[in-house]
Amino acid sequence: MKLLVDGVFFQLASSGIARVWQAVLPALAAIDGLDVLVLDRGGMPTLEGVTRIPFPTYKDLYTADDSELIQRICDFYAIDVFTSTYYTTPLSTPMVLVVYDMIPELFEFDLKHRHWQEKAVAIAYARRHIAISRSTREDLLTCYPTLDQVDVAHPGFNHAVFHPVDEERVAAFRQRVGFDQRPYLVTVGSREQHLNYKNGALLFDTMATFGIDAFDILCIGGEPTIAPEKLAALPPAVKAERIQLSDDDLAAALSGAAGLIYPSLYEGFGLPVLEAMACGCPVVTTARGSLSEVTGNACVIIDGASRSEMAAALGKLMSQSVRNDLRRAGLERAALFDWSALVSTIADAARETAKLGQQADYLAFAETWQSLRRLQAAVDVNTWAPTA
Secondary structure, eight states: OEEEEEOHHHHHOOSHHHHHHHHHHHHHHTSTTOEEEEEEOSOOOOOTTOEEEEOOOOOGGGHHHHHHHHHHHHHHTTOSEEEESSSOOOSSSOBEEEEOOOHHHHTTOOTTSHHHHHHHHHHHHOSEEEESSHHHHHHHHHHOTTOSOEEEOOOOOOTTTSSOOOHHHHHHHHHHHTOOSSOEEEEESOSOOGGGTTOTHHHHHHHHHHTOOSOEEEEESSSSSOOHHHHHHSOTTOOEEEEOOOHHHHHHHHHHOSEEEEOOSOOSSOHHHHHHHHTTOOEEEEOSTTHHHHHTTSSEEEOSSOHHHHHHHHHHHTOHHHHHHHHHHHHHHHTTOOSHHHHHHHHHHHHHHHGGGGOHHHHHHHHHHHHHHHHHHHHHHHHHSOOO
């Protein structure tokens, strides 16, 4: 069986979704009888066992034409089933879709934007859906109650990278980045986002309001700068910086931190929390979205709306015995996660979905779909083509 995967997300970003597929694709390619071909639009890492197909970069303006090009690849390589790392679609090849979250739908994003319209298109076109958490499945079915089958499979993490790093390596990392004098807290990824659902300001506001100066703050990734007003309000003793790290250095940063602070108001899964626990890093987070599925009882749980509650959580992290307990609990919890569930669920769904390709009802659906999508392509050209 031939599975074509659009590696479009590697072009768009290097965040958690890219990390998921970087692990999943070689594992799928290792399955007997499954040939994995990947459209490389740019930014695709070297992936063992997959066939790389160079492909044009993704643009929002001509998404229906993009589907036409994808279908031509499907036809040329006699593809049995298609999936995408994000929300692209072919015209007639049966599709499995992995759904990560319903953040745009739940947090009042502008759903008229073509980017999110294409997500709706992909959900409508796909014949099987896989959610990466029970929470995401519930939200998906709330928004699309007529979907027939939505499986759930949790992602894993890279066990070879994310584990407790030895003290010598941690000390070298801390000295290199200039965080070797005081205990420090870590934030990972975006601190803001639409309607502030990432809620990263809560840590800064809490330390400013209560004068908490026991920790420095190391922001890893996310927005390129920390808001100047947030920095200015911190107690004078607190050092806060934003840096970009490789995965190996991220593991060292987490291993040496007093805690990961992740007060997100919604997650489709929560990979940064899982990676932190795997490194023995104590975690403060919420139970919102899927986060409780990841953490169990292994973290300090807050609501995410109260500075006083965050202050109390930071107080707990000041205790060495509490940190030790959280490290043990986090390592035990993280050990429950690997990639096997998601890989096998995608492979099983692909096999079942491929069977649709010659069924009369699916062929009728695909014929109508192609007509509508090609009509959209003509409208796109008339709408966006440059004028003289």
